[in-house]
Amino acid sequence: MSNVSIVSRKIFDKHWTGGIHSKVKMNTHRIHRVAKLTGLSKDLVRVWERRYGLVKPLRSANRYREYTDEDVALLRFLREELDHGQTIGALALEGRDSLLQRMRASSIATTQDLQPHEHLLDELVSLLDPLDKSRFEQKLNGAVAVIPFEEAVHRILLPLQRRVGELWHEGRFNVATEHYVTKLIQQKLFSVMNQLPLNALGPPVLIACPEGEWHEIGAQAVAYIAAIRGCQVYYLGPNLPAPELLPFCERIKPDLVLLSLTEIRSDAAARRLLEELEQIATRWPVAIGGHGARVIEHLLQGGKIELLDDLDMLHNRLIALVTARMLAARG
Numbered sequence: 541m542s543n544v545s546i547v548s549r550k551i552f553d554k555h556w557t558g559g560i561h562s563k564v565k566m567n568t569h570r571i572h573r574v575a576k577l578t579g580l581s582k583d584l585v586r587v588w589e590r591r592y593g594l595v596k597p598l599r600s601a602n603r604y605r606e607y608t609d610e611d612v613a614l615l616r617f618l619r620e621e622l623d624h625g626q627t628i629g630a631l632a633l634e635g636r637d638s639l640l641q642r643m644r645a646s647s648i649a650t651t652q653d654l655q656p657h658e659h660l661l662d663e664l665v666s667l668l669d670p671l672d673k674s675r676f677e678q679k680l681n682g683a684v685a686v687i688p689f690e691e692a693v694h695r696i697l698l699p700l701q702r703r704v705g706e707l708w709h710e711g712r713f714n715v716a717t718e719h720y721v722t723k724l725i726q727q728k729l730f731s732v733m734n735q736l737p738l739n740a741l742g743p744p745v746l747i748a749c750p751e752g753e754w755h756e757i758g759a760q761a762v763a764y765i766a767a768i769r770g771c772q773v774y775y776l777g778p779n780l781p782a783p784e785l786l787p788f789c790e791r792i793k794p795d796l797v798l799l800s801l802t803e804i805r806s807d808a809a810a811r812r813l814l815e816e817l818e819q820i821a822t823r824w825p826v827a828i829g830g831h832g833a834r835v836i837e838h839l840l841q842g843g844k845i846e847l848l849d850d851l852d853m854l855h856n857r858l859i860a861l862v863t864a865r866m867l868a869a870r871g
């Protein structure tokens with residue numbers, strides 16, 4: 541096991557077996573749900589645990605096996621590998637760390653496959669007007685709890701933010717309703733991020749929205765994605781003037797500065813922003829992403845600023861950074 545996964549499991553163990561239940565605990569799943577989520581039988585999952593130890597579930601106070609989201613994802617990955625002709629013996633020899641690396645790298649296709657959960661979104665939106673707080677939160681929490689959190693981000697939380705934002709823009713939801721939902725989504729993303737162990741070996745990555753950009757959820761999703769992949773995330777939120785970033789970068793020496801742009805700017809405004817960012821990019825890698833970044837791609841030519849077109853590109857970029865750091869730490 542890598543240092544990263546040992547640390548993460550130890551901290552997780554502490555939260556779980558020590559009975560310290562924080563308000564939002566990381567998702568864990570009992571074996572019957574794992575069987576449903578992975579398509580593997582309960583018996584097979586237990587046999588693999590005994591023989592190969594690739595997935596060692598935690599134990600709850602009453603000794604039930606408790607599988608983390610990562611365990612579930614790994615079991616799904618093992619099943620796919622077997623479907624492609626691999627043998628479980630060969631996979632066991634490869635080891636958990638290497639399998640996890642390959643699994644993360646192969647999840648590139650998954651963000652595209654993760655379509656919004658439209659029916660659930662319809663139900664959730666109908667509970668917002670008139671607001672039925674307890675049913676809304678019960679439904680949202682229930683839906684988020686039964687699937688791996690990363691899947692919930694793509695299928696439920698981000699689409700919900702878009703829906704509610706659109707309804708506000710159309711004047712069908714008032715500001716209070718929009719703020720209520722936005723804050724709930726933000727709380728969920730941060731709660732899960734706060735449960736992650738600090739990974740001192742991870743690449744430092746700074747994430748923010750530039751000045752004038754108040755749409756924050758894209759940046760928060762990026763922060764979550766970076767944190768879950770083992771980066772040390774410095775999340776600075778919306779509306780951050782680019783010149784303020786320089787001294788901060790000098791302190792933290794980021795492996796990557798990521799900026800989220802949702803709104804479309806005029807070419808003149810975009811040029812001003814890019815000029816400021818170029819100064820940072822002479823010393824640290826800077827990438828921009830989001831809808832407002834894609835439309836100014838033509839202004840990036842000849843400069844040092846990179847465009848990350850979508851979350852799959854982001855995923856690849858982050859995995860490369862994490863891998864480089866891990867290899868450097870091994871010497």
Ligand code: B12
Pocket residue numbers: 698701702703704705706708709718722754755756757758759761762798799800801802803804805827828829830831848849850851854
């Ligand atoms: C939600 C929303 C809001 C919320 C914002 C809540 C918040 N605190 O973040 C509220 C209702 C408050 C809001 C307000 C405004 N909004 Co608004 N809003 C939206 C809406 C519906 C969704 C944007 C969003 O959050 N999407 C969720 C994210 C996660 O999805 P995404 O943007 O598609 O991003 C994906 C990728 O691009 C990627 N990504 C994002 N960032 C990054 C970064 C990197 C590095 C990478 C790799 C990837 C990446 O990740 C996401 C994953 O799928 C859009 C319309 C739409 N359907 O897109 C309008 C929209 C963006 N808003 C708009 C406007 C104009 C505003 C206001 C200025 C309106 C006003 N006059 O006050 C204000 C400004 C904000 C403020 N001052 O508060 C316009 C922008 C027009 C333009 N010029 O581009 C839009 C397009 C609506 C429209 N059709 O006119 N808004």
